[in-house]
Amino acid sequence: MRIVILGGGFGGLNTALRLGEKMRESNHEVVLIADKSNFIFRPSLLWVPFGQRKIEDISFLLAPTLDKAGVKFIQKQVSKIMPRENRIVFHDQSALDYDYAVIATGAFPDYAKIEGLRGNTSSIYFAEDALKTKLEIESLDSQKPIIIGVAQGNPSSWMSYEFLFELDAYLKQKRRNPSITYFTYEKDLLNHGGKNVTEILKTHMQEKGIAYHCDVNLQKVDEENLFFSNGVAIPYGFSLILPPYKGAEFIFSSKELNHQNGLITVNTFLQSVQWENIYVVGDANLLPNQQVIKTGRAAELQGHIAAENILLRLKGKSQTKEYEDSLLGLMELGTNGGMFVFRYPNSKSSSSIMEWAMDGTVPHLMKIAFEKYYLWKLR
Ligand SMILES: Cc1cc2nc3c(=O)[nH]c(=O)nc-3n(C[C@H](O)[C@H](O)[C@H](O)COP(=O)(O)OP(=O)(O)OC[C@H]3O[C@@H](n4cnc5c(N)ncnc54)[C@H](O)[C@@H]3O)c2cc1C
Structure with a gap:
């Protein structure tokens, strides 16, 4: 049997390593395909x-x-998947x-969803974006207002808060003091992280003098203003906004694959609800009835789960x-260290959640230690 993993990020790499490790002595083949030759620890793009x-x-x-784990690596760009034929087609027209x-x-990023978003606002989404933003920040005009935010349709608001606080700390250290405003479509500041998280964030916004708007949708951006659903227009000199999300381009070209804006619906086994031999993990999937926050950690956990389910099925067992x-x-909070957030469903009661959050220097040190450990472990 051949198991093919598409993507070499948190989800794909962890799926491949788990399968490779458990199938070393078997006749099955594990192949990972990615268009880039490297893995990037994307949470640290924040600091670039x-x-x-x-x-x-x-x-x-x-x-x-991958070689150490017995997984074959192919660097190619996928152009479509043909689930009826169990075939992946690449840009160079070859297939597997x-x-x-x-x-x-x-x-x-689905820039097309909001007029003017592309080109007018900055990003740290990919390596090249973070490098471009570095140049923009170095030449930033601190007389002009700054707006940081997250647009509707983006489930990763987390990183917009981190960038906000890191930028504030950077500018204060340089003794520049422009006005900074934050906005989010969320009902309250990171409200899906729980009440404590929202309260901690409010305190930090207040202490740092950052104005914020919650529960607003971004409608349009032009060279000078951001226009919101509540009729308010805010002028800006620099802005970084997390755009709405969509799936990879090849999903749109894969006619036999159902999707919602390129994201594929899965069940809790992380199996496509349409094709039983396709699993989808990480940012690429849609999990109905779960309030999913897209993170590298979720992608890693999901990679392990998909791998374990495939292993069970290869042994003829049920998943x-x-x-x-x-x-x-772990969220960076600029001058005030970081915040540790824990929010788990309570297994003893179906309706409640166990949650805990703390801020200070320790979470900041934990974040740095985790980055070093992760890169050391996988390199
Ligand atoms: C600035 C920033 C800060 C973040 N902070 C955190 C944090 O603190 N904690 C946390 O847990 N998460 C954080 N995240 C989120 C986390 O990085 C993502 O949720 C995670 O990377 C998703 O993993 P993934 O494997 O699903 O997708 P990705 O990491 O996006 O990997 C996708 C892979 O697919 C490949 N690929 C795409 N299209 C094709 C194609 N057509 N053909 C072949 N290969 C293809 C790509 O090259 C890549 O290898 C942060 C993200 C950013 C950008």
């Missing part, structure tokens, strides 16, 4: 614009890591057949591993 990390500090080549496929190709949404994260 402030000169605290270089891309080479936070990335490594996929091939040697699979018995099981795991789609882990992440999500992409048993299910994904349940939870949140465990």
Whole structure:
């Protein structure tokens, strides 16, 4: 049997390593396909614009890591998937057949959803964006207002808060003091992280003098203003906005694959609800009835679950591993260290949630330690 994993990010790499490790002595073949040669620890892209990390500090080549686990690596761009034929087609027109496929190709900014978003606002989504933003920040005109925010349709608001606080700290350190405003479509500041998280964020906004607007949708951007659904227009000199999400381009070209704006619906086994031998993990999937926050940690957990379910099925057993949404994260808070957030469904009661959040220097140190550990472990 051949198991093909598409994507070399948190989801794809962890799926491949788990399968490779458990199938070393078998006749099955595990192949990972990615269009880029390296893995990037994307949470640390946050620090690139402030000169605290270089891309080479936070990335490594996929091939040697996969080779150690007995996984074959192919660097190619997927142009479509044909589930009826169990076939993946590449941009160079070559093809590869699979018995099981795991789609882990992440999500992409859907700039077209908001007029003027592309070109007028900055990003730290990919390495090249973070490097461009670094240049923009270095030449920032601190007389002009700054707006940071997250647009409706983006399930990763987390990183917009981190960028906000890191930018504020960077500018204060340089003794520049422009007005900074934050906005989010969320009902309250990161309200899906729980009440404590919202309260901690409010305190930090107040202490740092950052104005914020919640429950607003961004409608349009032009060269000078952001226009919101409540009729308010805010002028800006620099802005960084997390755009709405969509799936990878090849999903739109895969006529036999149902999707919602390029994202594929899965069940709790992380199996496509349409094709039983396709699993989808990480930012690329849609999990109905779960309040999913898209993170690298979720992608990793989901990769392990998909791998375990495939292993069970290869042994002729029923799949048993299910994904349940939870949140465990470390958020940077600029001058005041970081915040640790824990939010898990309470297994003793179906209606309640266990949650905890704390801020201070310790979570900041934990975040740095985690980055170093993760890169060391996988490199
Ligand atoms: C600035 C920033 C800060 C973040 N902070 C955190 C954090 O603190 N904690 C946290 O848990 N998460 C954080 N995240 C989110 C996290 O990085 C993502 O949720 C995670 O990367 C999703 O993993 P994934 O494997 O689903 O997709 P991705 O990491 O996007 O990987 C997708 C892979 O698919 C490949 N690919 C795409 N299209 C094709 C194609 N057509 N053919 C072949 N290959 C293809 C790509 O090259 C890549 O290898 C942050 C993200 C950013 C950008």
